Amino acid sequence: MLSKNISTFIACDCEYEDAQTVLFGAPFDGTTSFRPGTRFASSAMRSESFGIETYSPYQDKDLEDICVFDSGDLELPFGSPERALEMIEERAAEILADGKRPCMIGGEHLVTLGAVRAAAKKYPDLHIIHFDAHADLRDDYLGEQLSHACVLHRCWDILGDGRIYQFGIRSGERAEFRFAAEHTYMNKFNFDGIDKAVRKIGQQPVYFTLDLDVIDPSEFPGTGTPEAGGVSFKELMGAIKEVAKLNIVGFDVNELSPVYDQTGRSTALACKLLREILLYFNK
Numbered sequence: 001m002l003s004k005n006i007s008t009f010i011a012c013d014c015e016y017e018d019a020q021t022v023l024f025g026a027p028f029d030g031t032t033s034f035r036p037g038t039r040f041a042s043s044a045m046r047s048e049s050f051g052i053e054t055y056s057p058y059q060d061k062d063l064e065d066i067c068v069f070d071s072g073d074l075e076l077p078f079g080s081p082e083r084a085l086e087m088i089e090e091r092a093a094e095i096l097a098d099g100k101r102p103c104m105i106g107g108e109h110l111v112t113l114g115a116v117r118a119a120a121k122k123y124p125d126l127h128i129i130h131f132d133a134h135a136d137l138r139d140d141y142l143g144e145q146l147s148h149a150c151v152l153h154r155c156w157d158i159l160g161d162g163r164i165y166q167f168g169i170r171s172g173e174r175a176e177f178r179f180a181a182e183h184t185y186m187n188k189f190n191f192d193g194i195d196k197a198v199r200k201i202g203q204q205p206v207y208f209t210l211d212l213d214v215i216d217p218s219e220f221p222g223t224g225t226p227e228a229g230g231v232s233f234k235e236l237m238g239a240i241k242e243v244a245k246l247n248i249v250g251f252d253v254n255e256l257s258p259v260y261d262q263t264g265r266s267t268a269l270a271c272k273l274l275r276e277i278l279l280y281f282n283k
Contacts, residue, residue, distance in 0.1 A: 002094070008070035009274065010049040011063035018067045021278060022095045023103045025073035026111040026252075028084045031147040035224040037257035041270070042073050042105040044258040049271045058237065061279045068103070068278055081110060081146040088114025092250065096122045103278070106254030108148040108224070109136060112209045113155060119250045120158050123205035127163045128155055129197070129243055131236070132211035133227035135172030135186070137179050156183055165197045167239065168214040171227045190231060191239040198242050208243055208251040210277075212270060222266025224257045233269060237276060244280035251281065 002016050012023055025042025032038065054063040074091060076084040088104070092115040095102040104115050109132070120126045130136075130152060137156070141147040145154065156164055164184040168191065180186040187193045213223040216230030231239075256270045 002069070002071040006072075007046050009046050009068075010052065010271075011054045012068040012070040012278075014067040014069055016069045016071075019069035019100055020066070020282065021068045021101045021103050023068060023070045023105065024091055025105045026076065026084075026088050026107040026114070027073050028076045028078065028106070028111055029108040029224070030078045030081055030084065031110055031141075031144065032108050032224055033141060033147070033149055035257060035260060037259045038106055038108045038224060038255055040258050041107065041256035044267050045105060045256065045271050045274065046070075048264065048267045049275075051268060052271050052275060054275070056276055056279050058276060059279050061282075063275060063278060066279065066282045084111070085114040085117070085146070089117045092118035093121070096250070101248065101281075102250045104252035105274070106252060109151050109209070109211050109254045110146060110148040111254065112252055113146075113151050115250055115252060116155050116158065116207055119205070119207050123249055125204050126159060126249070127201050127204055127206045128152075128159065128165065129206055129208045129246070130164060130166045131168050131209070131214045131239065132166065133168060133171050133213040133230055134211070134225065135166065135169050135176040135180060137176040137184070138173060152184070153179070165201070167191050167194060168231055170229050189229065191235060194239050194242045198245050201246055203247045205249045206243075206246045208248055210251070210253050210273075211255045212253065212273075213255050215269070220266050220269055222257055222259075222261030223255050224260070225255075233273075236273070240277060240280055248281050251277065253277070
């Protein structure tokens with residue numbers, strides 16, 4: 001059984017035995033291709049979460065009325081992506097084996113692969129909903145297949161065709177978009193079609209992964225690879241509300257780099273989003 005972390009995300013302090021959702025941090029940015037710093041996201045979000053309320057006026061729900069357990073950060077080796085992924089998979093598998101749902105705070109987007117490996121072993125018919133500015137479908141980046149630029153391709157290696165749905169994508173190599181046309185469902189630039197994807201998936205198990213750079217950098221500058229032309233906070237909230245209709249068995253929030261936004265607004269936005277996701281996904 002996991003032990004409670006000393007510092008927790010706001011109101012995520014119930015007992016492990018009672019929790020439906022278990023939060024943990026994966027502070028790893030060992031393959032970041034542009035600006036590093038996502039390793040500091042989970043600690044920053046815990047600290048800054050006390051600047052927001054537990055109550056959501058969007059949903060008329062309160063974090064104090066649900067049960068989320070914060071198990072703290074993993075101590076991940078920066079020099080070994082594979083070992084870091086193994087540790088993430090072990091933590092996610094432990095949570096899933098106890099009948100609970102893992103919620104991971106990254107970290108660069110590669111960390112998603114570890115959690116997906118664990119979820120796919122428990123749920124062989126797993127699907128993925130992916131919100132991001134980047135396709136992340138390269139087979140390798142500078143010769144390295146374990147990279148945040150390749151994470152969805154590695155997930156496809158596990159799941160195969162027709163089980164990955166990507167939204168908000170506005171950056172990538174030509175080959176990535178051609179790969180998506182044959183192997184994934186990709187909606188570029190926005191969330192058009194999210195309702196159709198939700199109906200098609202039905203109640204099959206879903207892992208939801210959110211790369212925060214899907215948001216336009218005018219609202220969210222604190223990320224390692226900002227891309228102009230992104231969605232708004234309001235648009236993202238509407239899409240998450242649709243995703244919440246699905247059978248979510250695990251989820252993550254990635255790619256906040258607090259150091260690149262000294263105003264703190266990016267961290268505050270990430271905290272608010274996590275509050276809303278925790279409340280939307282609570283059944």
